[in-house]
Amino acid sequence: MLFVSLVLAGVTLLGESYEYCRVGSLGTSRDHFCSMRAVRIHKFGGVEELKVENIPVPKAEAGEVLIRVFSVGVNPADTYIRAGDFGPRTFPLTLGSDAAGVVEEVGDGVTEFKKGDRVYTVGRETGAYAEYTVAVPSRMGHLDDNMTFAQGASIGVPYYTAWKALYFRAQAKPKETILVHGASGAVGIAAVQMAKANGHRVIGTAGTKEGLELVLKQGADLVFNHREEGYVEKIKASTGDKGVDVILEMLANVNLNTDLDLLGHRGRVVIVGCRGEIKINPAMTMGKETSIMGVALTSVTEEEWQVIRSGIQDLHKTGHINPVVAKEYKLDEVAKAHHDIINNSGTFGKLVLDTTR
Numbered sequence: 364m365l366f367v368s369l370v371l372a373g374v375t376l377l378g379e380s381y382e383y384c385r386v387g388s389l390g391t392s393r394d395h396f397c398s399m400r401a402v403r404i405h406k407f408g409g410v411e412e413l414k415v416e417n418i419p420v421p422k423a424e425a426g427e428v429l430i431r432v433f434s435v436g437v438n439p440a441d442t443y444i445r446a447g448d449f450g451p452r453t454f455p456l457t458l459g460s461d462a463a464g465v466v467e468e469v470g471d472g473v474t475e476f477k478k479g480d481r482v483y484t485v486g487r488e489t490g491a492y493a494e495y496t497v498a499v500p501s502r503m504g505h506l507d508d509n510m511t512f513a514q515g516a517s518i519g520v521p522y523y524t525a526w527k528a529l530y531f532r533a534q535a536k537p538k539e540t541i542l543v544h545g546a547s548g549a550v551g552i553a554a555v556q557m558a559k560a561n562g563h564r565v566i567g568t569a570g571t572k573e574g575l576e577l578v579l580k581q582g583a584d585l586v587f588n589h590r591e592e593g594y595v596e597k598i599k600a601s602t603g604d605k606g607v608d609v610i611l612e613m614l615a616n617v618n619l620n621t622d623l624d625l626l627g628h629r630g631r632v633v634i635v636g637c638r639g640e641i642k643i644n645p646a647m648t649m650g651k652e653t654s655i656m657g658v659a660l661t662s663v664t665e666e667e668w669q670v671i672r673s674g675i676q677d678l679h680k681t682g683h684i685n686p687v688v689a690k691e692y693k694l695d696e697v698a699k700a701h702h703d704i705i706n707n708s709g710t711f712g713k714l715v716l717d718t719t720r
């Protein structure tokens with residue numbers, strides 16, 4: 364009888380109502396919250412396709428971890444996936460790859476994490492835009508006690524992408540000068556922090572005074588406003604007209620031409636973000652033997668992933684990873700978060716969803 368009444372009663376956690384399930388027999392049973400809120404789409408389209416729904420809590424199978432999610436990182440890529448530009452094509456689809464929370468249960472064979480651990484994850488198994496998500500240990504990391512869940516949810520795609528762009532693609536060497544073109548956003552802040560930690564000279568750009576101050580605070584040696592006329596010439600002059608060694612470019616459709624001018628001898632520009640077309644003269648790469656290369660976190664190999672993961676864990680341990688959270692949204696404000704991440708101007712760090720509200 365007690366069992367039946369518990370099943371029917373329901374409980375309130377963090378102000379939300381959950382259907383409460385008890386699995387197995389009393390005394391030896393495992394308690395489960397059976398349903399959770401998740402943001403899903405049933406077809407590709409605009410922000411109106413984002414639905415907050417009650418769905419069953421996923422289960423951790425062998426080799427997997429179930430995480431109680433407290434914060435979710437919103438990435439521009441989530442909006443491209445929502446629109447159907449790339450990514451998974453099966454419905455219903457729970458969006459999101461980056462989350463932070465506490466381990467709820469581990470499947471057979473998991474030794475790196477245990478129930479109660481504070482963790483973050485990057486990479487989707489069941490989707491991160493939910494109160495619970497299933498992740499695999501190779502896509503997870505432990506979260507320092509002094510880091511908030513919102514900061515933990517901001518590590519994933521931005522830090523992994525910045526690492527891949529700097530070290531796998533550009534092969535940046537210590538003491539080289541790195542221009543982070545768009546340094547006030549999630550990837551840009553990650554790039555500035557890790558480039559400084561690894562001994563590079565870092566130049567960052569932002570579009571507002573507040574953004575410039577933020578980038579300086581992350582350790583950039585010099586900052587310039589990418590909305591100000593003549594800023595490209597000022598950057599070049601700051602290098603003694605030698606040019607920069609590496610550019611991480613957040614908006615290639617606007618800047619690629621001037622980037623080719625800004626690069627020094629054998630300089631490399633890595634295209635991280637691009638939202639359209641641009642006309643360039645390929646001959647500009649010849650005299651200085653410069654290179655234009657793309658980066659895609661999604662095309663990382665398992666071997667590369669492990670190298671990036673260990674690089675990020677080392678930086679985490681030495682306190683060089685310090686994500687900046689610009690704004691937290693409730694789960695049912697997800698449409699606004701998707702609007703803002705694409706239409707932002709005067710960026711000031713990362714946008715996250717708070718699943719407890």
Ligand SMILES: NC(=O)c1ccc[n+]([C@@H]2O[C@H](COP(=O)([O-])OP(=O)(O)OC[C@H]3O[C@@H](n4cnc5c(N)ncnc54)[C@H](OP(=O)(O)O)[C@@H]3O)[C@@H](O)[C@H]2O)c1
Binds near residue numbers: 520521547550589661
């Ligand atoms: N290739 C990959 O695997 C990968 C992975 C992650 C992200 N991305 C892409 O990389 C881009 C950045 O991602 P994010 O998460 O950092 O986005 P975000 O947080 O929204 O940041 C956008 C950045 O772009 C800057 N920006 C705006 N106008 C600019 C201009 N004219 N020149 C240079 N920078 C400009 C913004 O600065 P202000 O607002 O201060 O002007 C801000 O710093 C997005 O396009 C995203 O889709 C690609």
